[in-house]
Amino acid sequence: MAYMTYAILITGFIYPDRGFNWALFWELLRPDTFLLAAAVLAAIAVAFLNVQIPSALGQLVNIVTTTRAPGEMRASALQLAVLYLAQATFTCVYISLLGMVGERFAERVRNRLFESLLRQDLAFFDTRQSGEIVSRLSGDVQEFKSSFKQVVSIGLRNGLQAVGSLISMYLVSPQLTSYLAVAVPLVIAVGTSLGSLLRSMSKDGQAIVADANGSASEVIGNIRTVRAFGMEDREVNEYSSLAAKCRTLYIKLAFGIGVFTAGSNLFVNSLVLSVIYFGGKLMDQGTLGAGNLMEFLVCTQTIQRALSQTSVLFGQLVRGTSSGSRVFEYLDREPIIPTKGGMTLSSVDGDIEFVRVTFSYPSRPEQAVLRHFDLRLKAGKKTALCGPSGAGKSTIANLVERFYDPTEGAVMLDGHDIRTLDPQWLRSKVIGYVNQEPVLFATSVLENIRYGRPDATPEEVYEAARKANAHQFICGFPEGYDTVVGERGVTLSGGQSQRIAIARAILTRPRILILDESSSAMDAESEHLVQEALDRLTKDKTVLVIAHRLSTIRNADEIAVLHGGEVVELGTHRELLRKQGVYANLVKHQLSGEGGYVV
Ligand SMILES: Nc1ncnc2c1ncn2[C@@H]1O[C@H](COP(=O)(O)OP(=O)(O)OP(=O)(O)O)[C@@H](O)[C@H]1O
Numbered sequence: 198m199a200y201m202t203y204a205i206l207i208t209g210f211i212y213p214d215r216g217f218n219w220a221l222f223w224e225l226l227r228p229d230t231f232l233l234a235a236a237v238l239a240a241i242a243v244a245f246l247n248v249q250i251p252s253a254l255g256q257l258v259n260i261v262t263t264t265r266a267p268g269e270m271r272a273s274a275l276q277l278a279v280l281y282l283a284q285a286t287f288t289c290v291y292i293s294l295l296g297m298v299g300e301r302f303a304e305r306v307r308n309r310l311f312e313s314l315l316r317q318d319l320a321f322f323d324t325r326q327s328g329e330i331v332s333r334l335s336g337d338v339q340e341f342k343s344s345f346k347q348v349v350s351i352g353l354r355n356g357l358q359a360v361g362s363l364i365s366m367y368l369v370s371p372q373l374t375s376y377l378a379v380a381v382p383l384v385i386a387v388g389t390s391l392g393s394l395l396r397s398m399s400k401d402g403q404a405i406v407a408d409a410n411g412s413a414s415e416v417i418g419n420i421r422t423v424r425a426f427g428m429e430d431r432e433v434n435e436y437s438s439l440a441a442k443c444r445t446l447y448i449k450l451a452f453g454i455g456v457f458t459a460g461s462n463l464f465v466n467s468l469v470l471s472v473i474y475f476g477g478k479l480m481d482q483g484t485l486g487a488g489n490l491m492e493f494l495v496c497t498q499t500i501q502r503a504l505s506q507t508s509v510l511f512g513q514l515v516r517g518t519s520s521g522s523r524v525f526e527y528l529d530r531e532p533i534i535p536t537k538g539g540m541t542l543s544s545v546d547g548d549i550e551f552v553r554v555t556f557s558y559p560s561r562p563e564q565a566v567l568r569h570f571d572l573r574l575k576a577g578k579k580t581a582l583c584g585p586s587g588a589g590k591s592t593i594a595n596l597v598e599r600f601y602d603p604t605e606g607a608v609m610l611d612g613h614d615i616r617t618l619d620p621q622w623l624r625s626k627v628i629g630y631v632n633q634e635p636v637l638f639a640t641s642v643l644e645n646i647r648y649g650r651p652d653a654t655p656e657e658v659y660e661a662a663r664k665a666n667a668h669q670f671i672c673g674f675p676e677g678y679d680t681v682v683g684e685r686g687v688t689l690s691g692g693q694s695q696r697i698a699i700a701r702a703i704l705t706r707p708r709i710l711i712l713d714e715s716s717s718a719m720d721a722e723s724e725h726l727v728q729e730a731l732d733r734l735t736k737d738k739t740v741l742v743i744a745h746r747l748s749t750i751r752n753a754d755e756i757a758v759l760h761g762g763e764v765v766e767l768g769t770h771r772e773l774l775r776k777q778g779v780y781a782n783l784v785k786h787q788l789s790g791e792g793g794y795v796v
Pocket residue numbers: 323558560561566584585586587588589590591592593
């Protein structure tokens with residue numbers, strides 16, 4: 198009965214929090230089952246030897262304190278030396294094997310987590326800071342891995358040693374062992390409740406650290422805006438308040454772990470004291486020899502060491518399991534919109550139709566951005582979307598790309614609901630997206646251009662750059678196409694970045710193009726070069742342009758004027774001007790004001 202109580206209490210004591218997905222954990226560990234089993238066997242061997250050594254030592258002491266026969270002494274010493282050597286060898290084996298298992302496991306976790314993150318819906322990223330997500334990939338995986346290694350190595354070895362030593366102690370003196378057994382359940386009960394408190398504190402602490410990382414990386418990523426508004430002090434204050442929260446929580450946690458560690462040390466030290474005291478009494482009665490007491494003491498010390506290391510390990514376990522839960526939370530999260538899978542079409546005309554589409558962003562379900570929206574983007578024609586900010590222009594582009602799915606209705610491509618088509622095929626082969634405030638990666642110009650088609654030859658890249666009016670300025674760089682652009686292409690001017698983005702789109706040869714036109718002004722020369730490149734790119738394609746410039750809109754085959762998520766006017770530039778409605782007003786207003794920019 199007493200052992201059952203121990204078992205229940207110990208389970209409660211080490212049981213990790215609920216977010217910890219055991220099934221997934223084992224699945225990730227499975228490829229290394231053999232290595233792990235070998236490491237565990239080596240650790241068991243070490244534990245076994247550590248239990249054997251005190252008895253061999255006790256035997257030697259018994260011989261030394263009684264017969265002192267040279268033959269017996271030599272044999273006993275030799276036996277002890279062999280045990281020490283074997284213990285050293287197995288220790289080396291299990292530590293190395295476990296290191297290997299830990300690293301391979303962490304690699305798998307990282308890869309799977311990264312893959313899972315990249316598959317998530319855009320709605321997932323709408324509601325989370327990128328720094329917070331990245332901290333799960335780096336910090337949490339690291340913490341989880343080291344906890345796993347330590348728990349298996351120290352935990353397993355110590356646990357087995359403690360059990361083995363307890364059995365040896367019982368064999369040496371059942372009476373003395375039963376004295377000690379009385380105090381243990383009490384200590385474990387206290388440990389269990391303190392343990393669950395510390396676990397929840399640690400999880401809160403990690404969440405605050407992730408928050409602080411998230412806001413720091415956002416501020417660093419947007420340093421220009423922060424600088425431009427002179428907001429350094431405010432950002433420092435906000436970061437400091439998160440850091441302070443984190444400090445308070447971790448100090449409390451450290452205190453808790455301190456109490457726990459000190460308590461268990463005190464407990465085990467009192468064990469030693471009791472052994473000597475009661476053992477002395479038993480020796481006096483003649484029921485215990487000096488060697489036996491020595492063996493018993495070494496066993497007690499093995500248990501003491503095991504328990505004190507386990508108490509330190511406990512802190513690690515607390516952090517490790519909460520890191521593990523944070524990792525697992527994202528590891529197998531299934532996105533609503535898959536990144537691949539579905540039908541592909543052998544040829545695409547590029548006719549797109551919105552059929553009674555109602556849509557709200559998942560992060561703001563109460564706000565319907567589009568309501569029963571109908572619009573046709575005719576194959577091979579250019580449709581310009583214009584209208585005030587917030588009217589829903591980018592949302593329409595997002596739905597064509599299938600970054601989100603409509604709440605009701607459907608977006609059709611050549612008569613097929615795009616939800617039945619392979620999203621990867623759709624995005625990489627059919628639709629090209631030119632954001633005219635483009636994001637360039639911190640790599641060479643060449644790699645940036647061939648981002649959408651990594652197998653393109655350098656010649657194809659040069660050709661695309663020529664068509665995009667980019668070849669000339671790229672050749673003007675000392676390192677030409679090998680020039681590395683800054684983290685966000687900051688070493689390039691706005692017009693140059695745009696032309697690189699256009700070259701990128703030319704290379705992927707999409708049938709449908711989405712152009713998100715820049716609303717910022719460029720000098721006339723730059724604007725002319727970009728416009729010329731765009732004209733080449735968009736020729737004969739279905740084009741959806743989120744238009745800001747009058748020149749773009751004027752040349753469109755059809756103009757859709759949006760307001761509040763609805764098409765309020767539809768027609769050509771001439772038709773809409775004749776109507777003397779919203780569009781005509783917009784143009785009149787803008788021409789008199791900002792010269793050429795419609796929204
Ligand atoms: N990721 C998002 N999550 C939640 N709401 C969003 C998101 N993106 C846009 N919205 C909201 O949807 C509405 C339409 O936004 P959208 O970006 O489509 O407008 P827009 O016409 O492209 O505006 P702009 O010309 O300023 O880019 C706005 O009210 C906006 O706040």
